[in-house]
Amino acid sequence: MIxxxxxxxxxxxxxxxxLLKCEVLNVERKLFPDGESYVRFFDPSKVKGExxxxxxxxxxxxxxxxxxxxxxxxxxxxFNAKNVIAVVPYLAYARQDxxxxxxxxxxxxxxLKLIEASGxxxxxxxxxxxxxxxxxxxxxxxNVSAMPLIAEYxxxxxxxxxxxxxxxxxxxxYARQVAEILGAEWNSFEKTRDRITGEIKTVGEFPGVNGxxxxxxxxxxxxGGTIANAAKILKSYGARKVYAGFVHALxxxxxxxxxxxxxxxEVVATDTIQSAVSVVSAAPVIAKVIPSIMx
Amino acid sequence: MIxxxxxxxxxxxxxxxxLLKCEVLNVERKLFPDGESYVRFFDPSKVKGExxxxxxxxxxxxxxxxxxxxxxxxxxxxFNAKNVIAVVPYLAYARQDxxxxxxxxxxxxxxLKLIEASGxxxxxxxxxxxxxxxxxxxxxxxNVSAMPLIAEYxxxxxxxxxxxxxxxxxxxxYARQVAEILGAEWNSFEKTRDRITGEIKTVGEFPGVNGxxxxxxxxxxxxGGTIANAAKILKSYGARKVYAGFVHALxxxxxxxxxxxxxxxEVVATDTIQSAVSVVSAAPVIAKVIPSIMx
Numbered sequence: 001m002i003x004x005x006x007x008x009x010x011x012x013x014x015x016x017x018x019l020l021k022c023e024v025l026n027v028e029r030k031l032f033p034d035g036e037s038y039v040r041f042f043d044p045s046k047v048k049g050e051x052x053x054x055x056x057x058x059x060x061x062x063x064x065x066x067x068x069x070x071x072x073x074x075x076x077x078x079f080n081a082k083n084v085i086a087v088v089p090y091l092a093y094a095r096q097d098x099x100x101x102x103x104x105x106x107x108x109x110x111x112l113k114l115i116e117a118s119g120x121x122x123x124x125x126x127x128x129x130x131x132x133x134x135x136x137x138x139x140x141x142x143n144v145s146a147m148p149l150i151a152e153y154x155x156x157x158x159x160x161x162x163x164x165x166x167x168x169x170x171x172x173x174y175a176r177q178v179a180e181i182l183g184a185e186w187n188s189f190e191k192t193r194d195r196i197t198g199e200i201k202t203v204g205e206f207p208g209v210n211g212x213x214x215x216x217x218x219x220x221x222x223x224g225g226t227i228a229n230a231a232k233i234l235k236s237y238g239a240r241k242v243y244a245g246f247v248h249a250l251x252x253x254x255x256x257x258x259x260x261x262x263x264x265x266e267v268v269a270t271d272t273i274q275s276a277v278s279v280v281s282a283a284p285v286i287a288k289v290i291p292s293i294m295x
Numbered sequence: 296m297i298x299x300x301x302x303x304x305x306x307x308x309x310x311x312x313x314l315l316k317c318e319v320l321n322v323e324r325k326l327f328p329d330g331e332s333y334v335r336f337f338d339p340s341k342v343k344g345e346x347x348x349x350x351x352x353x354x355x356x357x358x359x360x361x362x363x364x365x366x367x368x369x370x371x372x373x374f375n376a377k378n379v380i381a382v383v384p385y386l387a388y389a390r391q392d393x394x395x396x397x398x399x400x401x402x403x404x405x406x407l408k409l410i411e412a413s414g415x416x417x418x419x420x421x422x423x424x425x426x427x428x429x430x431x432x433x434x435x436x437x438n439v440s441a442m443p444l445i446a447e448y449x450x451x452x453x454x455x456x457x458x459x460x461x462x463x464x465x466x467x468x469y470a471r472q473v474a475e476i477l478g479a480e481w482n483s484f485e486k487t488r489d490r491i492t493g494e495i496k497t498v499g500e501f502p503g504v505n506g507x508x509x510x511x512x513x514x515x516x517x518x519g520g521t522i523a524n525a526a527k528i529l530k531s532y533g534a535r536k537v538y539a540g541f542v543h544a545l546x547x548x549x550x551x552x553x554x555x556x557x558x559x560x561e562v563v564a565t566d567t568i569q570s571a572v573s574v575v576s577a578a579p580v581i582a583k584v585i586p587s588i589m590x
Contacts, residue, residue, distance in 0.1 A: 028398075034517050034547045036357055036388055041398040062331055063358040074405040079398075093331055103323075103336040105366040106373065110413065114365060117412030118405065223328050252329045 002046055004076065006056030006068055012089055012271045013055040015283035020053075020290060029068070037064060039071050044079040051294055052081040054120075055089070059250055059273050062092035066111060070118040077119035083294060086120040089272035089282055090220075090248045094129040108133045122293045126272050126282050127219045127247040142289045146270045146282040147174050147217065150245040151181035153268060153280045154215060160240055161212040165189060167202060167226045171218045178217050178245070189230050202229040210238035220248035221269070224255030228262035235263035243268065247282070249275045297341055299371065301351030301363055307384055307566045308350040310578035315348075315585060324363070332359060334366050339374040346589055347376040349415075350384070354545055354568050357387035361406060365413040372414035378589060381415040384567035384577055385515075385543045389424040403428045417588045421567050421577050422514045422542040437584045441565045441577040442469050442512065445540040446476035448563060448575045449510060455535055456507040460484060462497060462521045466513045473512050473540065484525050497524040505533035515543035516564075519550030523557035530558035538563065542577070544570045 001022040005013030007029055017024045026042035041047065054076060056069040069086065076084045096107035113136065115123060122140040127147065134141045154162075164186040166175035172188045179186035189204040214234040216227055221244070231242045242264050249269035256277070259267055271278040296317040300308030302324055312319045321337035336342065349371060351364040364381065371379045391402035408431065410418060417435040422442065429436045449457075459481040461470035467483045474481035484499040501509075509529040511522055516539070526537045537559050544564035551572070554562055566573040 034545050035355070036391070036402070038391070039400045040396060044398040060330070063362040066362065067358040070409060071400040071402055071405050074408065075400040078401065096331070096333070101335060103339040105334045105370040107331070107366055110366050110369040113369065114409050114412060117409060250329050
């Protein structure tokens, strides 16, 4: 077994290698002056006859990372890998999982099809937006959850009678999971559309949070607007500290500052995306499923 | 028959539609805040049972354009197109057509494979770097040359005893073709590697160009360094005017200024890439092969 680390995925890849006790292949990556990606495996003979795990997250610069993933998968096959396992800790385009309007491209389906066509024999991702999206893959596939790791991390904090919240009903299951690990209560905010302005608002009435710690959890944070609104509401009800826990921290256009300014005291995320808040490694949950996906 | 225009490809797509006397589908494109592409076909029912021509060039931002191409090809299939023809006027990654060093990804092969996997039934490109690269495609494919159109454009100029040059031996065939159309002489520069510094130099001795017009032609210009050197040499031998003609003008990092500063009087290119020097449309040579590739 050998691990091939992709761009923005090296720390996670190295942790995986440590857990799986396997070698990491050196990879050269560069950009040509016109912006084309260049990827080269050092010593490609090491790939021959091996189970090859390609670790490539897809943020930032989703399209560039996806293209590098496709190139590496195809190259691993060319170099006669026995099995090629694509580990995509954060999978971009997963929110485009249906045609919300007529005529839309079904991006996540198209991309999974290309991962398969590039030569992946198996596919692992972490907290994909909707697990059903993986149904289109014919190869072996697994979606693992790193949310329990976020809960375990928070459990070590000195939490005061914590309550767990999801920013909307869709993420309620995450709130329930984290609450269970913490032995805490949980609840959900709701999203409502203003009948006049069309604006989407986050609403919830939680007087019970007064003087207690609040934890908001979701699979990912992008611009942070919803989380900021939820934090404001919790603070207005007298929450002591507000924690925000995510698997994937995209942190787009000032999301971190927006959350902090709205009353979030600490943001916690995993290393499926490399960020300043990636304090929890998703490597253990990925490493755990690798033996079974290869057998 | 219906044409679907991709990003940075609309002017060419509209010219193609005019020549082929067919409709152009409206397409909505946007970027999500995190940078993911969104593509939507207006009225996808128009695609059903039709020969659908997707026109998507792949510069600038090669990976973004390729991803949009994959999404559109897959969507056209989903919307029950009869045949899907991928027209990629400029195909990125075509220079990575072999493993120059052990372990390199064979990018152009990987990408052509993905175009096929996305649902293209036929593939058309213009002046691909090496035509042999297309051999990996199982679908019908054609590489057309827009170089004669560059020659025809230059023929209308009041050229003084023109001589045509290629910047290296690899592009000599282009110089020969253009010279034939102009009824002119042609010659090639050579690239030599300095034994001490390792630097690649463009060399050539052309005293015959004194007082005459010189035309340098190549399939593409990227940073413009080679062309700038060739122009300097031609000017030093007393060339009257120096023209530079390309199919694909990538014009990376100040290439245009570099060429002008080195003595190039006019840069001419086609619209396979949208640039300020794209004065020649490649649409006629593409339109010409479409009926045969569909039959």
